Each structure stands twice: as structure tokens, then as C-alpha cells.
Amino acid sequence: MKRSRPANKIGLTVVYLFLIAVSLWVLFPMWRVLSVALRPGDRLLSTTLELFPSDATLQNFKAVIQDHDLLLWLWNSLIISLTTAFLGVSIAALSSYALSRWTFRGRNAMLIAIFCTQLLPQTAMMIASYLMILKLNLVNTYMGIIIAYSIKAVPFSIWILKGYYNTIPREIEEAASIDGAGQVRILYRIFLPLAAPALSIVFLLNFMSGWNEYLFARIILQKSELATWPLGLTRLSGQFLTSWGDFSAASLIIAVPVVVLFLFSSRYLLSGLTLGAVEG
Known part of the structure; x- marks a missing residue:
């Protein structure tokens, strides 16, 4: 055992050095x-590798907020992403329970259909989704883009939650039923609290899907006052000139809501993804 300790220390040292190198590689961009966001306008193309510019300024942050509609873009993205995430989790939480706990005719066919929707690229559903939203007169509305995002978010949420629900022992529900609890009470007071990790991770993934989406938003949201941040950032890049300082400052501001959401849901991230993928 004594001879293995130096080998273990060397192995740990190599692992730590590798992790440090990977962290630096990720943090460098x-x-x-x-x-770039902290540089004044006349030094944006500087190739210096100094940690912070000697003449650092917050002018780019002020400019992107005051001269552009960044706050409006963020507000639109938050409304659309949060509504999509909440809608996807709400529908999937109940649908997945039925698919996990009940046996009925067409159940397997429904699961196969849900799985097949995950194999289709988003662009394959673009024309059908747009025509449906156009028929409903929901182009250039929050509801239109939320429906477009939910078409992909709901089946994905059902598939993840159904796998997680299968890991929850049925004995817990049976014990509650023996104690006199009804089906609705068991679902809302016992089952869903136990599924909190999966619900949290599905909410996060649905939020990220809507937060970063560009293509559907570009087609459905044609009014400037409804633009999300992916659409808004394209306005900072012109045909012959790109405001790299404003672009970088806006990118950092846009990352703040996502970082905050990840911090709140980080404890559910690993368990939610792992347990939800164990059983199909």
C-alpha cells in the first residue's frame, strides 16, 4: 500500500494539471x-494580451444600454424564455406521470412518436410551425413565438421527465393511498416534490433553448419592438463595420441571467440529467 501512494499522488497531480489547463482554455475566450469590452474605441483591434487594458473604461457598456435597445431585447427574451420553460414543464409534468404510471391503449405508440420528434431537426418543423402560427394570426406576437418554441420543448420535457418518474418507487404512492390520500393529492404533495431535480433541469434546458434561439424568432418576430437579444445583436454588426466593443459588452450583459439561473439550479443539474436518462 505504501508503494502505491506516490503513484496516486502523481496521478492526482496529472489530473489537476489537466483540469487547470482545460479551465484556462475555456476561460480564455x-x-x-x-x-475587448473594456477597451476604448481606438484600441479595439489591439493584439496585446494584458489581463486588463491599462486605460479600461465602461463606455462600451454605457453605449450599448443607452444607444441601443439592449434592455428591451433582454426583456423580450426573458418573457418568451420563461413562459416557454414554464409551459413546457407544466404540460410535461402531468403528461409524463400518465405515461409513467398508467397503462392504456396507444401508450407505446405515443412514446415512439414523442421520441421521433426529438430526431427531427428544428428546421424540418419550421415551415409547418410558421404556417400554423400564420393561420392563427399570431405572427409578431409573444404567443406565436412561444407556441413555436413549445412545439419542441414539450415533447423533449415529456421524454426526460418520464424517464425520471420511472425511477421513483411505486411503493411511496401505494403507502400514501393506503393512508387515504387521493390521486391528485399524491401527485401534487408527494410525487412532484420528489421529482423536483428533474423538473428543475427540464425548466433550465427549456429556458436555454428559448433564450438562445434565433431562426424561429427571425421569421416570426418581424417588429423591432419584439426583437429578442439574438435578433438585436445582429444590428450591432453592419455590412462594412462591426461595433466590437458594444458587441462584447452586450454579450457579457446577456450572460448574466443565464449565470444566475445556473447558480440557482446547479445542485439539480447533475442528478436531474443522470436519473432522467436511466430509463426510457
Whole structure:
């Protein structure tokens, strides 16, 4: 056992050095974006590798907020992403329970259909989704883009939650039923609290899907006052000139809501993804 300790220390040292190298590799682009955002306008194309510019300024942050509609873009993205995430989790939480706990005719066919929707690329459903939204007169509305996002979010949420629900022992529900609890009470007071990790991770993934989406938003949201941040950032890039300072500052501001959401849901991230994928 004594001879294995030096080998273990060497192995741990190699692992730590590798993790440090990977962390630096990941953080380097973020640091460069921050460096460009802090540079004055006449030094945006500087190739210096200093950690922070000697003449750092917050002018780019002020400009992107005051001269552009960044706050409006963020507000639109938050409304659409949060509504899509909440709608996807709400529908999937009940649908997945039925698919996990009940046996009925067409259940397997429904699961196969839900799985097949995950194999289709988003662009394959674009024309059908747009025609449906156009028929409903929901182009250039929050509801239209939320429906477009939910078409993909709901089946994905059902598939993840159904796999997680299968890991919850049926004995818990049977014990509650023996104690006199009804089906609705068991679902809302016992089952859903136990599924909190999966619900949290599905909410996060649905939020990220709507937060970063560009293509559907570009087609459905044609009014400037409804633009989300992916649409808004394209206005900072012109045909012959790109405001790299404003672009970098806006990118950092846009990352704040996502970082905050990840911090609140980080404890559910690993368990929700792992347990939800164990059983189909």
C-alpha cells in the first residue's frame, strides 16, 4: 500500500494539471471578450494580451444600454424564455406521470412518436410551425413565438421527465393511498416534490433553448419592438463595420441571467440529467 501512494499522488497531480489547463482554455475566450469590452474605441483591434487594458473604461457598456435597445431585447427574451420553460414543464409534468404510471391503449405508440420528434431537426418543423402560427394570426406576437418554441420543448420535457418518474418507487404512492390520500393529492404533495431535480433541469434546458434561439424568432418576430437579444445583436454588426466593443459588452450583459439561473439550479443539474436518462 505504501508503494502505491506516490503513484496516486502523481496521478492526482496529472489530473489537476489537466483540469487547470482545460479551465484556462475555456476561460480564455471569456477573458478576451471582457478585455475587448473594456477597451476604448481606438484600441479595439489591439493584439496585446494584458489581463486588463491599462486605460479600461465602461463606455462600451454605457453605449450599448443607452444607444441601443439592449434592455428591451433582454426583456423580450426573458418573457418568451420563461413562459416557454414554464409551459413546457407544466404540460410535461402531468403528461409524463400518465405515461409513467398508467397503462392504456396507444401508450407505446405515443412514446415512439414523442421520441421521433426529438430526431427531427428544428428546421424540418419550421415551415409547418410558421404556417400554423400564420393561420392563427399570431405572427409578431409573444404567443406565436412561444407556441413555436413549445412545439419542441414539450415533447423533449415529456421524454426526460418520464424517464425520471420511472425511477421513483411505486411503493411511496401505494403507502400514501393506503393512508387515504387521493390521486391528485399524491401527485401534487408527494410525487412532484420528489421529482423536483428533474423538473428543475427540464425548466433550465427549456429556458436555454428559448433564450438562445434565433431562426424561429427571425421569421416570426418581424417588429423591432419584439426583437429578442439574438435578433438585436445582429444590428450591432453592419455590412462594412462591426461595433466590437458594444458587441462584447452586450454579450457579457446577456450572460448574466443565464449565470444566475445556473447558480440557482446547479445542485439539480447533475442528478436531474443522470436519473432522467436511466430509463426510457
